[in-house]
Structure formats: C-alpha cells, structure tokens
Amino acid sequence: MSSHRALLRADLPRARRGMVIGLLGGSFDPAHQGHVDITRAALRRFGLDRIWWLVSPGNPLKTQGPAPLARRLDQAARIMRHPKVTITGVEALLGTRYTADTLAALRRLYPGVRFVWLMGSDNLASFHKWEDWRSIADTVPIGVLSRPGSQLSARFSPAARYMAGHRIAAEDSRLLGRAQAPALCLTDLPLNPASSTAIRARGGWSR
Numbered sequence: 001m002s003s004h005r006a007l008l009r010a011d012l013p014r015a016r017r018g019m020v021i022g023l024l025g026g027s028f029d030p031a032h033q034g035h036v037d038i039t040r041a042a043l044r045r046f047g048l049d050r051i052w053w054l055v056s057p058g059n060p061l062k063t064q065g066p067a068p069l070a071r072r073l074d075q076a077a078r079i080m081r082h083p084k085v086t087i088t089g090v091e092a093l094l095g096t097r098y099t100a101d102t103l104a105a106l107r108r109l110y111p112g113v114r115f116v117w118l119m120g121s122d123n124l125a126s127f128h129k130w131e132d133w134r135s136i137a138d139t140v141p142i143g144v145l146s147r148p149g150s151q152l153s154a155r156f157s158p159a160a161r162y163m164a165g166h167r168i169a170a171e172d173s174r175l176l177g178r179a180q181a182p183a184l185c186l187t188d189l190p191l192n193p194a195s196s197t198a199i200r201a202r203g204g205w206s207r
Ligand SMILES: Nc1ncnc2c1ncn2[C@@H]1O[C@H](COP(=O)(O)OP(=O)(O)OP(=O)(O)O)[C@@H](O)[C@H]1O
Pocket: 024, 025, 026, 027, 028, 029, 034, 035, 038, 118, 119, 120, 121, 122, 123, 145, 146, 147, 148, 192, 193, 194, 195, 196, 197, 198
C-alpha cells in the first residue's frame, strides 16, 4: 500500500464487513438538534449498525462557502454524542464533493460494508438536481426523515417518482438497511423545525 493510502486509511472511520452504515451528509454549519433527532431516529428505524456524519467540505450547489471544516467538525462532535455515531470529514480526506463520487470511493474502500444514504425530506425534494442522482438511487438504499414544510414536495418529487416501484413502507423501515437498491423509505417522525440558516440568522453562529 502506498504511504498516501496508508495515511488515508488511518484517518478513515473503521467498519467491519457485514455492517450497515447510515451516511448523513451535510454542511452542519452549524449542527443542531434537528440533526441529532433525525440521527437517533434513523438508528432506531432503519436497522443501522452505525451512522457516520459526513461533514461536507462544501455543498456543490451552495454558492457561499461554509465555516471552516475543523470548526464545524468540533461543534458537531460536541452536539452529537452517541456510541454508534461518528463525526467524520471523510469527503475532505477522499477529495470528493459530489455524493455519487463519495459513495463510489466508500464502496471501493469498504468492501462488504452496506451503506445507506440518509437525508431530510427537503433534500429528497431537490435530489434530482444532484450530480448522477439516478446512479445514487440505483446503488444505495435511501432513508428519508421528515422535515417540516417539505414532506409533500418530497413525496411528489421527481426522485420519489423515479423510485416509486421500490418503496419500503414506513412500518417496514427496519428492512431498509439490508434492502437491495433501489430502495426508498420515507418515515413520519415527530418533526423538529431547527435549521442552520435560522441559527445563523439570529447570530448563533458565524462563518
Ligand atoms: N430539522 C430537520 N429535520 C429533518 N432533517 C433535517 C433537519 N435539519 C437538517 N436536516 C437534514 O440534515 C442534512 C444536513 O442538513 P444541513 O447541514 O444542510 O442543515 P440545514 O439546517 O438544512 O442547513 P441550512 O439551513 O444551512 O441549509 C440534510 O439531509 C437535511 O435535510
């Protein structure tokens, strides 16, 4: 193994073959209680062994850059404390920005590990604008957590239509982790209206 790859592996989170790992990607600028609530709910509902937060170097669709990655990672680790949740800067380590590239790299690095992509319903509503979104849908099961104001637009989104024949009902959500992609499960949860935009707007976080 080259020294570069050895270093990379030393920093990456560990996973055993056969594990089911949920990936929650986000700017986390800053992380808030909404992120914590959906993470705990996803662990319970989707049959996941672990969740990794992928604190993004920067959302490819957002024009304004977030606060420095190290600060967002520190703040996220303070707010999200759970033995099954790891806060990571995996995308910065891998040099990926687009989710499709991140997933392809993770699959190569973790043979035998199952990944599930997690997102709030606002992101499912605009998922069809992501790079290679159909290939993401075709290769990884997707678990969607309700977010106030976007449940309807998510249910009727182009991405939900694309996966219409591959829906897992909310009452069967535990099957998602071991389902073959494409697989989509939308859960109804107690909703948390928290948002990073609102926290920044009231001066609770500066970039
Ligand atoms: N309150 C919430 N309820 C459900 N999902 C959420 C909530 N807040 C964030 N998410 C989801 O968590 C992931 C990461 O979110 P992100 O870091 O962008 O936070 P945000 O509050 O949406 O930020 P911003 O307001 O800056 O867009 C996304 O999939 C998003 O849909």
